Amino acid sequence: METYDVVVVGSGAAGAMAALRAADAGLSVLVIEKERKFGGTSAVSGGVLWVPNHKLNGAQEDSREDALAYLDANITVPVDRARLEAYVDEAPRMLAFMTGTGVPVAAGVWPDYFPDAPGARSDRSLTVPTFDGRKLGDTRYPLMREQYNRFKLFGKYAMDLSETFTLMMQAKGWKRTVANIYRRYWLDRETRKLSHRDRRFTQGAALMGELYEKAFARGVELRTETRLEELVLGESTGTVGAIEVSNYGRRYRIAARLGVVLAAGGFEWNQQLRERFYPVPGLTRHSSTPEDANRGEALLAGERIGASTEHTGEGWWIPTMQLPMPGSANFHEIHQAAFDVGRPHSLCVNRKGVRFVNEATGYDRFGQAMVADELASGANCPCWLIFDAQFRAKFSAGGLMPDILMSDAKVPGDWWDHYVFRAESVAALAAKIHVPADALSASVARMNAFARSGIDEEFARGANAYDQMFGDPSVTPNPCLGTIEKGPFYAVPINNGDLGTKGGLRCDARARVLDADGQPIAGLYAAGNCAASPFGNSYPGAGATIGPALTFGYVAASDIIARAGNAGGRVAQEIEA
Known part of the structure; x- marks a missing residue:
C-alpha cells in the first residue's frame, strides 16, 4: 500500500492550500481528484477571497472586533463560536503564508454584502491578478x-x-x-x-494556477481520475489512516501517515441529498457549479464512519437561467444572473405577479428570498425576471446578451416563448408566462413610480452601497431603478441556483471532523464546501466561500504539522490584532 504523510481529497482551493502548507513544511503530500481536470469548483469561480483584518498593502484599519461585530450582525442561526473566531484569527495568517510563498494578492473595492451592518467594510474582498497558465508546464496547463x-x-x-x-x-x-x-x-x-x-x-483560474505552481514546486503529487470510495479506520486505534479509492473501476488503498484532509466540495449535484436536506430542494441541474462534480461522496464517506453534519439546509444561492448550449444538440448551459436581476428597467415577480425581494441585493439573499417565498406562496422557484427594451438594449439577462451583441433578430427562433418570452404589452407578456395580468401590471406600475421618485417603498432597492455598485450611474435619481415602459417587454424564468452547499461535515476550530458526540475523529480533517460553513446561513461578502476554504485548508495542514512535531518550512508571520 502506498503511503504519504498527508492525503488530500479534492483539488479545489481548500485542497490546494492544505497541500501547499503541508508540503512547505517538508511533508509528503498526495492530492486526489475524481475528475479528469484539476482545480475543482474554485478554478471556475470568480476567485475572490473574503479576508477580514488582512492589513494588505496599507489597507485602512480593520480589526478582529469589527469583523466579529459584522458577522454577529448578519448570522441568524447558532454557529460554533470557537470556529467562527478561528476563521477571523487564522484568515490573515493564511494570507500571510500564501503571499509569503509568492502568490500576489490585491485588495478590491467591493462592499460587504450587508453594507449597513455594524463593522461592514469595502476592502475585505481580495483577488489574484492574471496568471500565465503556461507556468504550470505544457502538460499541466490544459x-x-x-x-x-x-x-x-x-x-x-x-x-x-x-x-x-x-x-x-x-x-x-x-x-x-x-x-x-x-x-x-x-x-x-x-x-x-x-x-x-x-x-x-x-479570476478563479488565476488563484488556482498560483497555488498549484507553488505546490508542484514543493513536491506535491496530483492524481486525477481517482475517486474516494471509503475512509479506512484503524481497527485498534479508530484513526483514519488510509483511504480506499477507485480509478476506472480499479480499487486500491492509499495510507496517510499523519492525516486525511477532505476538500471534495459539497453535495449540490446529488438530488437525493438535496431532497434530504433542503426545505425547497430544487434541481441539481440549476446549480452553476461543474456538472455532476460535487455529489457529496466525502460527506457520505464521513457519515459511514460516524461523522456528523451541520448547516445542511442552506446553499450558496445564486439566481440562474438555462439556454441551449451552442453547437451541442440536446444539451443546456446554465447561466448565472447574479447582477442581471437587479439592473434598472427590470423587476422580479413570483408566479402570482408579485415582487418578493430587493432584486439588487446580494445573490445569496436573493436565493434565500426565493426559498422563503416558495414556502409561503408556493409560487416561486422559478420566478420571473421582467424587463423592457431599455434594459434589453444594454444589459444581459443570464445568457441572453444585450441587444448590441445579440439583437432580437439574432436570437434563435426556438428560444422565443420557451426560454425567452416577448410581447408588445405587459398584459400580453403576462398571458404568455401564465401570470395574472392585473397583478403583473400593478407591480410594473409601482416599480415605475419608484423609479421616478428614486425610492423603492417596498424593498429599498438601491438604498445601499452594494446595490448601487451594480446599478447604472447614468440612471437617475436611483441607479438601480428604471421605468419599465418601453416595448417590447420580455421575461425569462429564474431558478434558485447555487455556487455549492453551505452545509457539510461538522468541524471544530482546528478543522477536525467531529462525530455525533462532538468529539474529533482522529486523523480526519475537512475544509471548503465539504465542511459546514463557519458563517452558518450567512454570506458575508464576495469570497466568503473561498476565504474559509483556503483558511481551514491552511488550519488543517497546520494542525497536522503541529501533531507531527515538524517545525520546518515557512511559518506564517503573526498578525497583530
Missing part, C-alpha cells in the same frame, strides 16, 4: 479545469474581473477592451499551437 463560457468573451477569450465589469456595464472604453482581449489571444501564436485555451488564467 488540464486545469477551464472557466465557463459565461466568464469568457465570445466563449473563448479570458477576462479578468475589471474587464468583465467594463463589458457588463458597457462602460467607457468597452470596445477598446474587446479589441485588446481579442488581440492578446491571437498574437499568442505559440500557445495557439498547443491549445485553444487562453494562456491568461483569470
Whole structure:
C-alpha cells in the first residue's frame, strides 16, 4: 500500500492550500481528484477571497472586533463560536503564508454584502491578478479545469474581473477592451499551437494556477481520475489512516501517515441529498457549479464512519437561467444572473405577479428570498425576471446578451416563448408566462413610480452601497431603478441556483471532523464546501466561500504539522490584532 504523510481529497482551493502548507513544511503530500481536470469548483469561480483584518498593502484599519461585530450582525442561526473566531484569527495568517510563498494578492473595492451592518467594510474582498497558465508546464496547463463560457468573451477569450465589469456595464472604453482581449489571444501564436485555451488564467483560474505552481514546486503529487470510495479506520486505534479509492473501476488503498484532509466540495449535484436536506430542494441541474462534480461522496464517506453534519439546509444561492448550449444538440448551459436581476428597467415577480425581494441585493439573499417565498406562496422557484427594451438594449439577462451583441433578430427562433418570452404589452407578456395580468401590471406600475421618485417603498432597492455598485450611474435619481415602459417587454424564468452547499461535515476550530458526540475523529480533517460553513446561513461578502476554504485548508495542514512535531518550512508571520 502506498503511503504519504498527508492525503488530500479534492483539488479545489481548500485542497490546494492544505497541500501547499503541508508540503512547505517538508511533508509528503498526495492530492486526489475524481475528475479528469484539476482545480475543482474554485478554478471556475470568480476567485475572490473574503479576508477580514488582512492589513494588505496599507489597507485602512480593520480589526478582529469589527469583523466579529459584522458577522454577529448578519448570522441568524447558532454557529460554533470557537470556529467562527478561528476563521477571523487564522484568515490573515493564511494570507500571510500564501503571499509569503509568492502568490500576489490585491485588495478590491467591493462592499460587504450587508453594507449597513455594524463593522461592514469595502476592502475585505481580495483577488489574484492574471496568471500565465503556461507556468504550470505544457502538460499541466490544459488540464486545469477551464472557466465557463459565461466568464469568457465570445466563449473563448479570458477576462479578468475589471474587464468583465467594463463589458457588463458597457462602460467607457468597452470596445477598446474587446479589441485588446481579442488581440492578446491571437498574437499568442505559440500557445495557439498547443491549445485553444487562453494562456491568461483569470479570476478563479488565476488563484488556482498560483497555488498549484507553488505546490508542484514543493513536491506535491496530483492524481486525477481517482475517486474516494471509503475512509479506512484503524481497527485498534479508530484513526483514519488510509483511504480506499477507485480509478476506472480499479480499487486500491492509499495510507496517510499523519492525516486525511477532505476538500471534495459539497453535495449540490446529488438530488437525493438535496431532497434530504433542503426545505425547497430544487434541481441539481440549476446549480452553476461543474456538472455532476460535487455529489457529496466525502460527506457520505464521513457519515459511514460516524461523522456528523451541520448547516445542511442552506446553499450558496445564486439566481440562474438555462439556454441551449451552442453547437451541442440536446444539451443546456446554465447561466448565472447574479447582477442581471437587479439592473434598472427590470423587476422580479413570483408566479402570482408579485415582487418578493430587493432584486439588487446580494445573490445569496436573493436565493434565500426565493426559498422563503416558495414556502409561503408556493409560487416561486422559478420566478420571473421582467424587463423592457431599455434594459434589453444594454444589459444581459443570464445568457441572453444585450441587444448590441445579440439583437432580437439574432436570437434563435426556438428560444422565443420557451426560454425567452416577448410581447408588445405587459398584459400580453403576462398571458404568455401564465401570470395574472392585473397583478403583473400593478407591480410594473409601482416599480415605475419608484423609479421616478428614486425610492423603492417596498424593498429599498438601491438604498445601499452594494446595490448601487451594480446599478447604472447614468440612471437617475436611483441607479438601480428604471421605468419599465418601453416595448417590447420580455421575461425569462429564474431558478434558485447555487455556487455549492453551505452545509457539510461538522468541524471544530482546528478543522477536525467531529462525530455525533462532538468529539474529533482522529486523523480526519475537512475544509471548503465539504465542511459546514463557519458563517452558518450567512454570506458575508464576495469570497466568503473561498476565504474559509483556503483558511481551514491552511488550519488543517497546520494542525497536522503541529501533531507531527515538524517545525520546518515557512511559518506564517503573526498578525497583530
